Amino acid sequence: xxxxxxxxxxxxxxxxxxxxxxxxxxxxxxxxxxxxxxxxxxxxxxxxxxxxxxxxxxxxxxxxxxxxxxxxxxxxxxxxxxxxxxxxxxxxxxxxxxxxxxxxxxxxxxxxxxxxxxxxxxxxxxxxxxxxxxxxxxxxxxxxxxxxxxxxxxxxxxxxxxxxxxxxxxxxxxxxxxxxxxxxxxxxxxxxxxxxxxxxxxxxxxxxxxxxxxxxxxxxxxxxxxxxxxxxxxxxxxxxxxxxxxxxxxxxxxxxxxxxxxxxxxxxxxxxxxxxxxxxxxxxxxxxxxxxxxxxxxxxxxxxxxxxxxxxxxxxxxxx
Ligand SMILES: [Zn+2]
Ligand SMILES: [Zn+2]
Numbered sequence: 001x002x003x004x005x006x007x008x009x010x011x012x013x014x015x016x017x018x019x020x021x022x023x024x025x026x027x028x029x030x031x032x033x034x035x036x037x038x039x040x041x042x043x044x045x046x047x048x049x050x051x052x053x054x055x056x057x058x059x060x061x062x063x064x065x066x067x068x069x070x071x072x073x074x075x076x077x078x079x080x081x082x083x084x085x086x087x088x089x090x091x092x093x094x095x096x097x098x099x100x101x102x103x104x105x106x107x108x109x110x111x112x113x114x115x116x117x118x119x120x121x122x123x124x125x126x127x128x129x130x131x132x133x134x135x136x137x138x139x140x141x142x143x144x145x146x147x148x149x150x151x152x153x154x155x156x157x158x159x160x161x162x163x164x165x166x167x168x169x170x171x172x173x174x175x176x177x178x179x180x181x182x183x184x185x186x187x188x189x190x191x192x193x194x195x196x197x198x199x200x201x202x203x204x205x206x207x208x209x210x211x212x213x214x215x216x217x218x219x220x221x222x223x224x225x226x227x228x229x230x231x232x233x234x235x236x237x238x239x240x241x242x243x244x245x246x247x248x249x250x251x252x253x254x255x256x257x258x259x260x261x262x263x264x265x266x267x268x269x270x271x272x273x274x275x276x277x278x279x280x281x282x283x284x285x286x287x288x289x290x291x292x293x294x295x296x297x298x299x300x301x302x303x304x305x306x307x308x309x310x311x312x313x314x315x316x317x318x319x320x
Contacts, residue, residue: 003026008037009304142213150206
């Protein structure tokens, strides 16, 4: 299962109720987590969400705009002060590496752990981050190069071939238990090898987290195996028509129509313009999504948490 915590859902600038972009994605089987984007103030949000920088395994930065990365360096410095020693993978545009390295040099910042930078252009192949978590980047369309990230959790477990054992007449109980645990057993004068009766089963959870983007259809291919899309919806269509196309963002309608065409079962919208953050603004976005998309959808608030399981079931975590 993947567990999502929204740490910032405002576009451009922080507001009193929403910080700028950041999203924590945790493998629910352990403490490993991935951070997608790190707007200014993200490290404070991380503390409030009770996430540890020690168990952070990778940071993905979707693009170089400040509302998606200005919190990165402070967060890296704090992890150093907390004596992090494990290497940290950063998948980001190459300018982010230059910026981090220049800032470190100019501000006398020494990190006691290695950073492993991966240029996002080279991350369009699946990149394994831990035994169970992997990441793949997908190019989007924005004023600067922008990317979405597939975050995939793959779980394998061994299942006993009980049909075969029943046919052989092997009694349930200790014999089955031993085989399940990888031990060979003696039965009717023969050795039954555990490996012959264990089948490996693989289950996958796949979510896509988009960066800023004005062409959701660029994710069509990636969405074929995704159970959840998290995408910006900066404006309603009416606002986008007024603002014009130059900021290169998506409206709720654009994302909803795309999700409907793809028959996506789950959609979470985020990165709302400050003008759409009050009750009426959120209602307008929600109404527009509902008009064009029949699946399960949510508008994210800061600190909202969700789980996505291997069957593709998305659930909002009820906090108190
Ligand atoms: Zn943005
Ligand atoms: Zn942007």
